[in-house]
Amino acid sequence: MNTLKMKDWGLGLGKHVVIAGPCSVETEKQIDDLCNSFEHEPQIGMFRGGIWKPRTRPGNFEGLGEEALPWLQKVKSRLHIPVCVEVANTSHVEAALKHDIDVLWIGARTTVNPFSVQEIADSLRGVDIPVMVKNPINPDLALWVGALERMHDVGINKLAAIHRGFADPYDKIYRNKPNWNLAMQLKLELPEIEIINDPSHISGKWEMVQSVAQRALNFGIDGLMIETHPTPAEAWSDARQQLNPEQLLTLLKEISFRERIDFENQIPENLKEMRNSIDHIDQKLIDLLSDRFHLIDKVGAYKKAHELSVYQGGRWKDVLESRIKLGTEKDMSEKFMKNLLIAIHDESIKRQEKQIANKDVEPLTII
Numbered sequence: 381m382n383t384l385k386m387k388d389w390g391l392g393l394g395k396h397v398v399i400a401g402p403c404s405v406e407t408e409k410q411i412d413d414l415c416n417s418f419e420h421e422p423q424i425g426m427f428r429g430g431i432w433k434p435r436t437r438p439g440n441f442e443g444l445g446e447e448a449l450p451w452l453q454k455v456k457s458r459l460h461i462p463v464c465v466e467v468a469n470t471s472h473v474e475a476a477l478k479h480d481i482d483v484l485w486i487g488a489r490t491t492v493n494p495f496s497v498q499e500i501a502d503s504l505r506g507v508d509i510p511v512m513v514k515n516p517i518n519p520d521l522a523l524w525v526g527a528l529e530r531m532h533d534v535g536i537n538k539l540a541a542i543h544r545g546f547a548d549p550y551d552k553i554y555r556n557k558p559n560w561n562l563a564m565q566l567k568l569e570l571p572e573i574e575i576i577n578d579p580s581h582i583s584g585k586w587e588m589v590q591s592v593a594q595r596a597l598n599f600g601i602d603g604l605m606i607e608t609h610p611t612p613a614e615a616w617s618d619a620r621q622q623l624n625p626e627q628l629l630t631l632l633k634e635i636s637f638r639e640r641i642d643f644e645n646q647i648p649e650n651l652k653e654m655r656n657s658i659d660h661i662d663q664k665l666i667d668l669l670s671d672r673f674h675l676i677d678k679v680g681a682y683k684k685a686h687e688l689s690v691y692q693g694g695r696w697k698d699v700l701e702s703r704i705k706l707g708t709e710k711d712m713s714e715k716f717m718k719n720l721l722i723a724i725h726d727e728s729i730k731r732q733e734k735q736i737a738n739k740d741v742e743p744l745t746i747i
Contacts, residue, residue, distance in 0.1 A: 396597075396602070396603055396604075396637045397425040397576070397602065397603035397604075398423050398424055398425055398426075398603060398606065398632065399424075399425065399427070399428050399464065399576065399603065399604065399605040399606070400414075400418065400428065400605075400606050400608045401427045401428035401429045401463075401607070402414070402428075402429055402430065402607065402608065402609045402615070402622065403580075403607045403615060403617045403621075404430040404433055404441060404443055404617045404618075405429040405430060405431055405443070405444060405448040406444070406615075406616050408454075410609070410610055411429070411451045411452070411454065411455060412454075414608065414609075414625065415454070415455055415458045417610070417626075417629075418459055418625065419459065421632075423632050424461065425461060425462075425603075426462045426463070426464055426483065427455045427456075427459060427461055427462070427464070428463075428465070428485075428605060428607075429448070429451075429452055429455075429463065429464075430466060431443050431444065431445060431448050431449060431452075431465045431466070431472075431476075432445060432465075432466065432467070432468060433617055434489050434490070441616040445475075446475045446479075449478075449479035449481070450479065452465070452479070453480060456482070462482035463481055463482055463483070464481065464482060464483035464484065464485055466484075466486070467485070467500060468486075468487060468500075469496070469499065469500070470500065470503040473503045473504060477507065477509070482509070482510070483509070483510045483511070483512060484504075484509060484512070485511070485514060485542060486500060486511065486513045486527060488515060488516055488517045489517060491513055491514055491515065491516040491517075491523060491524065491527045492516040492517050492518065492523060494526060497526075497527045497530050497531075498530055501534045501536070502534065504531070504534055504535075505534040505535060506534075507535075507536075510536075510539070510540070511531050511536050511540075512539070512540045512541070512542050512576065513527045513531065513539070513541055513542065514543075514544050514578070515541070515542070515543055515544060515545075515546065515562070515563075517546065517547045517556075518546060518547065519546040519562055521562055521565055521566060521569070524541065524562075524566060525566065525570065528570065528573070539573060540573060540574040540575070540576055541563075541566055541570075541573055541574070541575045541576070542575075542576045542577075542578055542605060543558070543566075543575055543576070543577050543582075543596070543601065544556060544578035544581040544582060544605075545557055545558045545559070545578070545582035546558075546559050546562070554582055554583060554584060554588075554592075555581060555585070556581050556582050557582075558582050558592070558595075560595070563577075563599070563601070564599065567600075574602040574603065575601050575602050576601070576602060576604065576605050577592075577593065577596035577597075577601040577603070577604055579593040579596060579604065579606060580605070580606055580618070580622065580623075581607075581621065583621060584620065584621050585621060586620065586621055586622060586623050586627065589606060589621070589623060589631065590634065590635060593631065593635055594635045594636065597635060597636065597637055606628060607621060607622040608622060608623050608624070608625055609622040609623075609624065610624060611624065612624055669724075672724075673728070673731060676728045677732075677735055679732060680731060680732035680733075680734070680735030681735050683735075684735055684736045690729055690732045690733055690736065696725060699721065699725070700718070700721055700725075703717060703721055704717045704718060704721070707720075
């Protein structure tokens, strides 16, 4: 049972907050150049900057540390917006608080370790500061929720989640696979919390940032965190995924922010009618699947009686090919059909194995 029941969450920045700034704070001039670009852009609601950079391997640039924090104070005075930095241990927290940083975020490499998260939480006990928590590197919803709970348990009420994608060595499209369903599951579990999407870390390539950002907004994500550098090609870290200010401002003009309807009384009547029709069709689908699995149980009983193996490769190959063909002919994608059929097949195998293992099942001699 989760402890996150507060109603006063959020960072207080309104809808569709845009957080922008460099992956790493490098020079004072870099920060001045970004301030010049953002000075008259009301859509930029918060400035981000990496001060401490936890790198996968030693020898890469790991951030300037505390010496760069005064430059972020200049951002506050010039742009009149909050600034945020990543913290990974208690000394980072102390330095950030000493330099009047407005918002802290916990990175993916830290979220994965409950010991580290708890140490940071304990160092923030009694401190009134908003905290954003990135998803862990691996797709583990419980770790993500747990990190938010640890912050809440020490009195941090202003919380947000950052969806930056999950490591997947087999994915060739994204740097970090988005796994949108996990972000949506977090929203279902913690409906009061804001979720900020980080399309920079998901895409890993500046050319994909806009499409990922738009997809996030289509899912009803509350805001965006986009890495921005005056000259990305010269960036000291993550150069490939950063936009320059002009690209960022073009992106903000071209993407479409989506409204999310949270309450039934806000739903337009025509949309409500379409949803009712979908509910009716879903009921039919569930009834049909139930009928199919009852037949599968009979197949399992037959295989038990005749000592047949549960998996029949030729039959499965025929089902997969023929059903994918039927689906694509009715405007469904091949990928969707394959995933659907695999899920049904896996459940069918489990049910047949259960039939074979159950001594009380009467074996069938005919189907």
